[in-house]
Amino acid sequence: MKYLWKTAVSAIMAGSVCCLAQAGSENPKEATESSSILWEVKANRPVARINPDMYGIFFEDINFAADGGLYAELVKNRSFEFPQHLMGWRSFGQTEVLTDEAPFPRNPHYVRLSPSGHAHKLTGLENEGFRGMGFHAGKEYRFSVWARSSSDDVQKLTVTLVSADDREIGRADLTVEGRQWKKYSARLRSRATEAQGRLRVVYDRGNSGYADVEHISLFPADTWQGHENGLRSDLAQALADLHPGVLRFPGGCIVEGTDLATRYQWKNSVGAVENRPLNENRWNYTFPHRMFPDYYQSYGLGFFEFFCLAEEIGAAALPVLSCGLACQFQNDDMRAHVPLEDLQPYVQDALDLIEFANGSTDTEWGSLRAEMGHPAPFGLKYLAVGNEQWGREYPERLEKFVQAIRQNWPDIQIVGSAGPSSGGERFNYLWPEMRRLKVDLVDEHYYMSPDWFLQNAGRYDSYDRKGPKVFAGEYAAHDYDHAKANNFKAALSEACFMTGLERNADVVRLATYAPLFAHVDAWQWNPDLIWFDNLRSFRTPNWYVQQLFACYRGTEVLAAYGRDRQPLKGQRQLYASAVRDGQGKRLILKIGNSGEQMQRLDIRLSGLKKFRPEATLIRFQSEEWDAVNTLDDPQHIVPRSGSYILEGPAFSFEAPARSFSVLVISLD
Ligand code: AHR
Numbered sequence: 001m002k003y004l005w006k007t008a009v010s011a012i013m014a015g016s017v018c019c020l021a022q023a024g025s026e027n028p029k030e031a032t033e034s035s036s037i038l039w040e041v042k043a044n045r046p047v048a049r050i051n052p053d054m055y056g057i058f059f060e061d062i063n064f065a066a067d068g069g070l071y072a073e074l075v076k077n078r079s080f081e082f083p084q085h086l087m088g089w090r091s092f093g094q095t096e097v098l099t100d101e102a103p104f105p106r107n108p109h110y111v112r113l114s115p116s117g118h119a120h121k122l123t124g125l126e127n128e129g130f131r132g133m134g135f136h137a138g139k140e141y142r143f144s145v146w147a148r149s150s151s152d153d154v155q156k157l158t159v160t161l162v163s164a165d166d167r168e169i170g171r172a173d174l175t176v177e178g179r180q181w182k183k184y185s186a187r188l189r190s191r192a193t194e195a196q197g198r199l200r201v202v203y204d205r206g207n208s209g210y211a212d213v214e215h216i217s218l219f220p221a222d223t224w225q226g227h228e229n230g231l232r233s234d235l236a237q238a239l240a241d242l243h244p245g246v247l248r249f250p251g252g253c254i255v256e257g258t259d260l261a262t263r264y265q266w267k268n269s270v271g272a273v274e275n276r277p278l279n280e281n282r283w284n285y286t287f288p289h290r291m292f293p294d295y296y297q298s299y300g301l302g303f304f305e306f307f308c309l310a311e312e313i314g315a316a317a318l319p320v321l322s323c324g325l326a327c328q329f330q331n332d333d334m335r336a337h338v339p340l341e342d343l344q345p346y347v348q349d350a351l352d353l354i355e356f357a358n359g360s361t362d363t364e365w366g367s368l369r370a371e372m373g374h375p376a377p378f379g380l381k382y383l384a385v386g387n388e389q390w391g392r393e394y395p396e397r398l399e400k401f402v403q404a405i406r407q408n409w410p411d412i413q414i415v416g417s418a419g420p421s422s423g424g425e426r427f428n429y430l431w432p433e434m435r436r437l438k439v440d441l442v443d444e445h446y447y448m449s450p451d452w453f454l455q456n457a458g459r460y461d462s463y464d465r466k467g468p469k470v471f472a473g474e475y476a477a478h479d480y481d482h483a484k485a486n487n488f489k490a491a492l493s494e495a496c497f498m499t500g501l502e503r504n505a506d507v508v509r510l511a512t513y514a515p516l517f518a519h520v521d522a523w524q525w526n527p528d529l530i531w532f533d534n535l536r537s538f539r540t541p542n543w544y545v546q547q548l549f550a551c552y553r554g555t556e557v558l559a560a561y562g563r564d565r566q567p568l569k570g571q572r573q574l575y576a577s578a579v580r581d582g583q584g585k586r587l588i589l590k591i592g593n594s595g596e597q598m599q600r601l602d603i604r605l606s607g608l609k610k611f612r613p614e615a616t617l618i619r620f621q622s623e624e625w626d627a628v629n630t631l632d633d634p635q636h637i638v639p640r641s642g643s644y645i646l647e648g649p650a651f652s653f654e655a656p657a658r659s660f661s662v663l664v665i666s667l668d
Contacts, residue, residue, distance in 0.1 A: 036600035036652060037571065038563045041578040043587055043667075044607030046556035048506035050579065053316045055550040056246030056512045057239060058474060059306070061254055061297055062283045062525055063518035068130025069532065070517060071301035072232040074141070074218040075127045075199060076294065080109040081278040087294055093123025093203070103146055103181035103214060106268075106277040110146075110214035113157075113203040124202035126162070127216065131521040132196030134534030135161055135169065140221035142228075144185040145201070146274065147176040150209030157201055157211065161188055164196040176211050187221065195534045215274045225312055229273050229300060234537050235517065238530050240313045242543070243550040246382070247315040248473060248512050249306045254282040254297070255320045255387050256327040259336060263322040266353055269302025270368060276302060282327060283524045290524050304369070307357060307378045316381060317357070318415070318510070321350050323386035323397045329420075334393065343397055347404045354380060354409045382510075384415035384443060384473075390426040395433040402437050413440035415471055422446035422456075435467045441509060443473035450477040450493035454594050457497050457569040460504035470507055474514035476527055476542070482626050486527040488637055488658070489625035491541035495660040496575035496592035498549050503567055503577045505557050513546055520631065531631070538634035541627070544620060545660070548639060552588045552618075552662050554579025572599055574655060580667070587611070587665040593655040605649040605665075612666040617644035621659035 059065065067073065076088035085097045094114035102108040116123045127133075135141065141161065149155045154175050161170035172186035190197075199218050203211060223230025224237070250264050257263030262280045269276055276299040284295035303319065310317040324338035324346045331337065338346060352365050357380035359366030369375070385401045386394055398416055405412055416439035419426035427444075434442045446452075460470065477490035477497075494513070501508045518528035529543050560578040562568050568576040573595030579588050587608075593599050605611070620639040627637045644663060655661060 031596065031657075032598040032600070036602045037568075037574060038602045038604070039568055039576055040561055040604045040606060041587070041589065042559040042606050043580065045559040046580070047559050048504075048557040050502070050505040050553055050555055050557060051245070051509045052553075052555075053245035053510060054505065054553055055546060056244040056248065056315055056318075056510060057242060057516055057529075058248040058252070058512035058514045059250065059516050060252030060514070061250060061281060062252060062515050063523035063528060064130055064295070065515070065517035066301045067296065067298050068522060069519055070231050070235045071298070072219050072223045072230050073298065073300050074129050074133045074220075075216055076130050077127075077296070078217050078298065079104070079107040079215050079274070079278065080111060081107050082294070082296055085109050088128055090126040090128070091124075092126075093121060095123060095125065098212070104272075104275040106275045107215070110212050112210050112212050114210040115203070115207055116205070119205060122202055122205065124200060125213070125216070126198050126200045128198055129534070131519065132164070132534050133194075133198060133218070135190035135192065135194045135197045136535065137190055137193040139190055141170065141188045141190065142185065142219045142221050143172060143188055143199075144183055144215075144217045145174070146181055146183050146214040148179055148181045148212050149176050150179070150211070152178060153209055155207050155209065155211035156204035158204065159186060159188065160200045160202070161190050162198045162200050163192060163194045167192070169194060169197070181214070193535065227308070229305065231301070231305070231309065235530065235532060236309065236313075238537060238539055238543070239309070242547050244313060244315040245550065245553070246318050246510050246512065247306065247310040247313070248318040248320060248384070250303075251282075251320065252387060252474075252515070253327050253329070255322055256282070256325060257322070258282050258327060258330055260326045260338060263326065264297075265349075266303045266319070266321070267349065269299040270304050270356070270372065273300050276300065287524055292522060292524065303353070303356070304372050304374070308374065311378065317378060318382040318384060319353060319380070320384040320387055321353065322346060323389060323394065323401065325386065325389055325393060325397065328388070328390060337393065338397075340396060340400075343400050347400050350383065350385060350401055351404060351408055354383065354405070354412060358409070381411065382413045382415060382441070384417075386417045388420035388445060389417045390419045390430065394430070395437060398439070399437055402439065415439065415441045415443050415473075416468070418442045418444045420445055422448060439468050441471040442468045443471045445474040447474070447476055447478050450479055450489050453477045453493040453497040454570060454573075457500035457575050458567070459500060460507055461500070461567070461569070463504065463507045465507060469509040472501060472508060472511040474512065476513055478527065484526050485626065485628055486529075486531070486540035486542050487625065488541050488622040488627040490527060491545045492592060492594055492620075492658060492660055494542060495545045495548070495620070496594050498545070499575045499577040499590050499592060500569060502549070502579065502590070503557060513542060533631060536631050536634075538629045538631055540629055541620070541637055544639050548618065548620065548660070548662055552590070552664065554581040554588050556580055558587075574599055574601070585667055587667055589663040589665070590661070591653070591655050591663070592660045593657060596657050598657055599655045601653045601655060603651055603653050608649050608667065610667065611646065611649070612668065613646045615644045615646055615666070616664040617642055618662040618664070619656075619659055621656055623658070625658065
């Protein structure tokens with residue numbers, strides 16, 4: 001045995017890859033292929049530069065990923081703008097929904113609380129949150145409300161955090177003064193941990209007159225980076241720990257909308273949160289067996305927040321905009337889309353977005369960015385127009401965007417779409433069109449079986465090296481035999497496939513797994529990279545694969561071949577890629593074995609001046625194809641790291657059955 005797992009649990013990268021106590025992971029009983037397979041790595045022959053942004057994340061508000069998920073707001077329908085204005089609320093006593101003299105014109109509804117008329121009766125509102133509200137014992141929560149009194153008299157409100165079994169577990173009292181709308185805030189500390197809590201606002205019995213309330217909000221005090229309009233810290237941390245190179249947002253199909261009226265409109269997602277109009281979520285009725293009529297977008301997590309998040313986690317921002325076609329899966333009638341002659345406002349939205357991100361502070365949109373707290377440009381370099389589009393109508397529209405963007409912002413890299421699938425008529429039509437339009441990147445999507453991923457590790461080997469590059473913008477292995485679980489089988493097949501992305505880093509410039517988040521009690525689509533409930537979250541095996549690639553990305557791909565001068569892309573179920581990083585300081589080998597037998601590789605490293613014999617081996621392996629992580633066992637399967645002693649530049653390497661190994665060799 002040439003490697004020993006370290007004895008302490010410690011993090012080698014970004015706090016997530018564990019080093020566990022036991023030696024070796026080979027199963028002595030495991031069948032082993034008797035002959036070995038040659039793999040030669042030419043350490044001094046780089047064949048492609050790897051885009052530093054290569055491995056990233058794709059955020060879409062699906063599965064309650066934004067409201068109810070990453071966006072830390074705990075109140076659902078905080079502005080009473082859902083079509084059923086009290087959806088998510090329980091009102092009691094004397095309440096009325098009104099709109100006259102509303103403080104926020106784009107969210108005009110508010111609630112009037114009046115005396116119940118009896119000393120033993122109450123008036124108030126109670127919010128159910130998103131499948132409940134999560135409160136942690138000892139943690140603080142920031143409550144706020146816009147309110148006004150009926151007169152110059154003061155009105156009193158009591159705010160409580162309520163447990164599922166109706167106990168008061170946190171409390172604050174508020175006094176509303178005067179006839180003008182004002183924002184009132186209070187901090188509440190929760191005395192208990194509660195996954196299904198509620199927020200209750202009670203109008204004091206002694207009041208006379210009435211109190212009007214609007215935009216009732218409750219955030220945990222410890223949001224990611226402490227932002228007031230912030231993100232849930234454990235979920236944002238799970239993104240930061242991926243070390244993503246790029247953040248694609250805000251979707252997905254939500255960009256297109258169920259109809260044009262409900263497409264994502266970035267301009268509605270910036271400025272004061274209280275005045276961002278509500279949008280219906282594209283995923284509320286998509287699957288009849290998973291119907292979520294209470295799924296809306298508050299736009300609280302809007303484009304400004306996405307840009308800030310990207311900056312804070314070190315990722316390049318890649319916004320996606322509507323090209324004027326409503327979701328084509330849901331609209332096959334051309335009348336549902338914008339006629340070409342009316343497309344200009346959509347094109348203008350794209351130009352204005354670039355100005356919002358990059359324009360100087362004396363421009364209209366650049367000044368809004370500054371007003372929102374970010375005078376420095378965000379340095380936007382990518383912009384996608386359209387998501388999963390197809391047909392002649394797409395290039396016709398995209399062309400208008402390309403012309404306008406090239407003319408006004410020539411440095412922006414434009415991303416076009418190759419449609420919703422990995423091949424076929426639509427795909428074959430769109431690729432030449434994307435070449436004709438000279439977009440910079442083409443966004444490919446594939447949700448396929450683990451076998452497809454294994455069989456397609458060579459997909460990009462024969463891609464045209466001229467013309468647009470590839471953005472693998474949405475992909476995930478769907479293991480239909482196991483209810484599309486985020487299991488080890490899916491993750492390993494993705495890892496093996498990704499060695500093919502890496503080997504072809506000259507043509508594949510960006511890659512993002514999809515979707516990103518799912519609430520365990522409110523999801524529409526699986527698999528997903530990160531799952532959560534109101535208190536906890538866990539990282540799937542697929543998450544660890546993404547992290548391994550991002551953390552061990554390297555800067556240059558190296559020439560590496562088997563005996564027949566072919567890359568390892570499935571021979572004996574082995575997959576491999578080799579990169580170096582820094583100024584050639586590290587050599588990183590990635591080796592996947594998707595088979596049931598241990599395989600032996602004769603690895604020959606040529607062109608090395610020197611190397612340290614003690615290397616680091618990170619191994620992701622499971623005895624069970626269907627192994628998963630869960631909320632109760634979030635670390636059931638994680639990669640483990642140990643040291644690995646190299647015998648020399650030519651050495652024999654054992655790739656255990658069902659494993660993915662990353663061998664990091666120091667060249668110092
Ligand atoms: O990722 C989920 C959905 O899959 C995306 O919204 C869409 O682009 C694709 O169909």
